[in-house]
Amino acid sequence: MQFRDLKAQYRALKPEIDAGIQAVIDSSAFILGKPVTELENKLAEYVGRKHCVACGNGTDALQLALMAWDIGPGDAVFTSDFTYFASAGTSSVLGAIPVLVDIDITTFNMSPESLEEQIKRVISEGKLTPKVVVPVDLFGQPADYDRILPIAEKYNLKVLEDGAQGFGGNIRGKLACSFGDMSTTSFFPAKPLGCYGDGGAIFTDSEEEDARLRSLRAQGKSPADKYDNREIGINSRLDTLQAAIILPKFDAFVSHEISDVNRVADWYSKRLRCKFVTPTVLPGFLSSWAQYTVLFDNRQERDEMQAKLKTADIPSMIYYPRGLHQQEAYKWMGLDDSLYPNTVEATKRCLSLPMHPYLMEEEVDRICKVLLEE
Ligand SMILES: *Cc1c(COP(=O)(O)O)cnc(C)c1O
Numbered sequence: 597m598q599f600r601d602l603k604a605q606y607r608a609l610k611p612e613i614d615a616g617i618q619a620v621i622d623s624s625a626f627i628l629g630k631p632v633t634e635l636e637n638k639l640a641e642y643v644g645r646k647h648c649v650a651c652g653n654g655t656d657a658l659q660l661a662l663m664a665w666d667i668g669p670g671d672a673v674f675t676s677d678f679t680y681f682a683s684a685g686t687s688s689v690l691g692a693i694p695v696l697v698d699i700d701i702t703t704f705n706m707s708p709e710s711l712e713e714q715i716k717r718v719i720s721e722g723k724l725t726p727k728v729v730v731p732v733d734l735f736g737q738p739a740d741y742d743r744i745l746p747i748a749e750k751y752n753l754k755v756l757e758d759g760a761q762g763f764g765g766n767i768r769g770k771l772a773c774s775f776g777d778m779s780t781t782s783f784f785p786a787k788p789l790g791c792y793g794d795g796g797a798i799f800t801d802s803e804e805e806d807a808r809l810r811s812l813r814a815q816g817k818s819p820a821d822k823y824d825n826r827e828i829g830i831n832s833r834l835d836t837l838q839a840a841i842i843l844p845k846f847d848a849f850v851s852h853e854i855s856d857v858n859r860v861a862d863w864y865s866k867r868l869r870c871k872f873v874t875p876t877v878l879p880g881f882l883s884s885w886a887q888y889t890v891l892f893d894n895r896q897e898r899d900e901m902q903a904k905l906k907t908a909d910i911p912s913m914i915y916y917p918r919g920l921h922q923q924e925a926y927k928w929m930g931l932d933d934s935l936y937p938n939t940v941e942a943t944k945r946c947l948s949l950p951m952h953p954y955l956m957e958e959e960v961d962r963i964c965k966v967l968l969e970e
Pocket of ligand 1: 656761784795
């Protein structure tokens, strides 16, 4: 059994994907070719944003968005403590300071209360200028934008949605990657919409930001003359091959994968909720289930369950074994575990189970039987 079965998806979509790859090779337009523009247009229309700028990966997407807002030394960027490193690392790369926010233990997403506390603390300390909030759509569920956006507005902060895991989710029909001022996603193979290598994208409604992002992803080139750079950018383009691979996958994603993966989540929850804490999706929210993550009673039970699954040849993952405040790179901040009780709790009790749209009910049955057996 696979944790995320990319081969099953390829088998289902092979003719379209192979034809797309061959067409790119025939065209020899390997970088930013026509399929890249086609993909940008389709994704912008789907999520409901005016512009989509494709780039090299989801990390660069976050960095480019922050660069387009001139984020740098002296700035505070608020993000979740329980996420993939890039949500915070991209601020550090630009010389800004990531301010880590505890999570809500039921959704694993940024806690709005903790966000406001951290903003007030930074303001009262007076050392950094609060600039941006980076809420993360963790495991596929959009962050609680109903409550986060008003807080950002109150303190005059920009909102950058890290939708790397959230693409395809929505809140009352409004799609992930349309929340806040800019949004980003990743096409890393294991994400809800993945390619066959690295890829990412930034979404915005602003014409000026779109133009700046297009320049920044190409070393800061001028629109008129690419050998006259107007500022310092990075090199972060999406391969045409990757765009050609995503296009047919995107059609399958929209037409059935999102509903398929939600059916798989229901199969899991129906079987497991009698005994374990299954994932909570807020009313009116839809998850794209980048991960299906269960909370066990304590570390010991979690580790025993993972061992039992392993014996039965069933893969599982601990997302995430550490909060960002516990990682070597951020030790200098001196942040104590007591400041992040929910993150610490989640790291001890969480286990992510095999999850993808091509998982069958018999497989879910087998996984749940192993977890439920006495
Ligand atoms: C994967 C991920 C990223 C980074 O995307 P890459 O394409 O791997 O660079 C950023 N944020 C979150 C929450 C992610 O899960």
